[in-house]
Amino acid sequence: MTKKKSTLIITGILLVAIVLLLIFSPILKSKPDKIEPGVTYQGTITAKDPIDSFDKYYRRHTYSLTVAVDTTYEFEVSSLSDNSIILVFEYYEGKRIHILSAPANHSRTTDHHFVSAGLKIIWVEALYNECPADYSLRVTLIEGEDS
Known part of the structure; x- marks a missing residue:
């Protein structure tokens, strides 16, 4: 039972991290690192x-x-x-x-x-x-x- 609990906790943490990454990735990509040609x-x-x-x-x-x-x-x-x-x-x-x-x-x-x-x-x-x-x-x- 302890092994199952730790697996569930790790899975939950990973799911939360993935959701947060999906939420904040557009914000992180909106900042250009250099001026690009044609833009x-x-x-x-x-x-x-x-x-x-x-x-x-x-x-x-x-x-x-x-x-x-x-x-x-x-x-x-x-x-x-x-x-x-x-x-x-x-x-x-x-x-x-x-x-x-x-x-x-x-x-x-x-x-x-x-x-x-x-x-x-x-x-x-x-x-x-x-x-x-x-x-x-x-x-x-x-x-x-x-x-």
Whole structure:
């Protein structure tokens, strides 16, 4: 009888573990571990260092793009001013990818002018609001030629 009880207890524990795994597996899979080609991620750009005003001239500020729960991709913006071209460095699989964005003073910009970094090309659509901390960004990785 004792052997039967211990077998029932072990079976019950295994069943509970399987049920919990089935319940929580979709939640665990919802977080991407990297940006994947052909997938568009949408998120909000937030500055990692303080920004006083949009009119100031900035060099190499670090921003982060949060595209999913607890998933943040970091990039840098250099030479950001009212009429400048924004150069963004996006990190993907350990390689630096350069994106040339449109002038910052556009109210809405869809940018197809991108630069290959040897691994992938990123297509970017940025919706510019009043200050960089309020930028909205969509990033899509598409196949590109090695450079």
